[in-house]
Amino acid sequence: MSNDSHFEGWVGHDKECLGNMKWESFQPKQWRETDVEIKIECCGVCASDLHTARSGWGPTRYPCVVGHEIVGTVARVGKEVSGFKIGDRVGVGAQSDSCKSCSACKAGQEPWCENGIVGTYNGDYKKTDGSGFSMGGYAKYSRVPAHFAVHIPDGLPSTVAAPMMCGGVTVYNPLKSNGCGQEGFKRVGVVGIGGLGHFALIFAKALGAEKITAISHTHSKEELARKLGATDFIASADQKPYAAHKRSLDLLIVTNNNADMPIADYLTLVRPHGKVVAVGIPEEPCMPTPILQMAFTGVFMGGSAIGGPKIIREMLELAAKQNLKPMIEERDMKDANQVVNDMEEGKPRFRYVMVNKDYEPVQAEARI
Structure with missing residues (x-):
């Protein structure tokens, strides 16, 4: 007590x-x-x-x-x-x-x-x-x-629901609010296959994305990413990794926060009027805003953080209904x-x- x-x-x-x-x-x-x-x-x-x-x-x-x-x-x-x-x-x-x-x-x-x-x-x-x-x-x-x-919905284990309360909703909110799975936003990319990124792959699939591209440094997580829902994979350490994927995405969720992220390259992956949403928050200032590249790609770039009680409830209901397993x-x-x-x-x-x-x-x- x-x-x-x-x-x-x-x-x-x-x-x-x-x-x-x-x-x-x-x-x-x-x-x-x-x-x-x-x-x-x-x-x-x-x-x-x-x-x-x-x-x-x-x-x-x-x-x-x-x-x-x-x-x-x-x-x-x-x-x-x-x-x-x-x-x-x-x-x-x-x-x-x-x-x-x-x-x-x-x-x-x-x-x-x-x-x-x-x-x-x-x-x-x-x-x-x-x-x-x-x-x-x-x-x-x-x-x-x-x-x-x-x-917490019946059938959703407490230990599954707990990390969704922040980590899960941090990616679910920008996916849902930016139309993941809806017309014009069926091709989704996720940068970083970690705590946030693996949730993003799971929820992108649950929300109906048809093409899900996982982006990581090497191929070491490719098999795992595909099991989580990825249909395509980009290893940034490969030679010219982004060239073959130009404008292949409608929405890109960036979960990393390292200072040397190639944001300008990420912008080339997204179609004009598509969106890049950053959710990883660094302790120090990150890279300069690539305004020139934003202008010439026509891509919108922004950020997102957590979600309110309404969106958390919606996320938990979806997780329970589809028996999602982070x-x-x-x-x-x-x-x-x-x-x-x-x-x-x-x-x-x-x-x-x-x-x-x-x-x-x-x-x-x-x-x-």
Whole structure:
């Protein structure tokens, strides 16, 4: 059972905390009657956790508990909350609050809230309800505004749903919102076959893309990419790898974030008025914007980040309906320090999900 003022989890105290987190009590956000409290079954490990833990995207507020691919059961429900009851299986992704009143929020585009978002960790609720700072899911419990919790469909395993809460929706949202599988956007490419890229291949196929081109540095992942849904493959280390694929795509999702990406070459792969969408976020500035190439290819280039509760629910329903199976490896939550070290070394194929081994779901009759 949680304590109203303190939870337990893996706490980072400075930018050197990767591999050195401490299991101890921490203070969650203050309780509001618009919140739900979740007993955590499992939490996916996202590259964002590493970036934030080491202050790679700017100064992190310490102490900090990372983890924003959370799945568990509702243990407490605020008096002003509807649609959730104790014992429901739910998930929370990378965003835990927004103003909910601006034009973006009203359109279901909460990640682009005009007044700024609150992350599920390292976020400050002073933007919204003044309830303190957000702490993440490398823990026993999580407390979040109910608006950003979503039901997990029956039949979808918790450890499959967890990495979809951020990693999955990060690629699903730009695929769906840019018409993947619809007329004019049936030819889709994916750069980078890793945690995000393998989700992109799975969802591109599920959404009805007819031609799916995987792009990686060498041919080492070609067989795997084809098993995940790719119908074509480009190895960038080959001699003149892009020439034979000019204008062969309608939409290209770029999941890498290395500084030497050949963006100008990627633009040649896409038809005029097609789109290139970047979803990998680097810690340092990346390559200069190739405006000349954009102009002469007629290709639109932009970015995307996560997705709001509505799009997450849609993604989970599709995953359950089609029995989608991302590549995950379950790890014990007690081994979190080793897990993040392994993540840093690029060992997962392709997503780690940490599981609280002593977890027992909250029953409907339970009371806090």
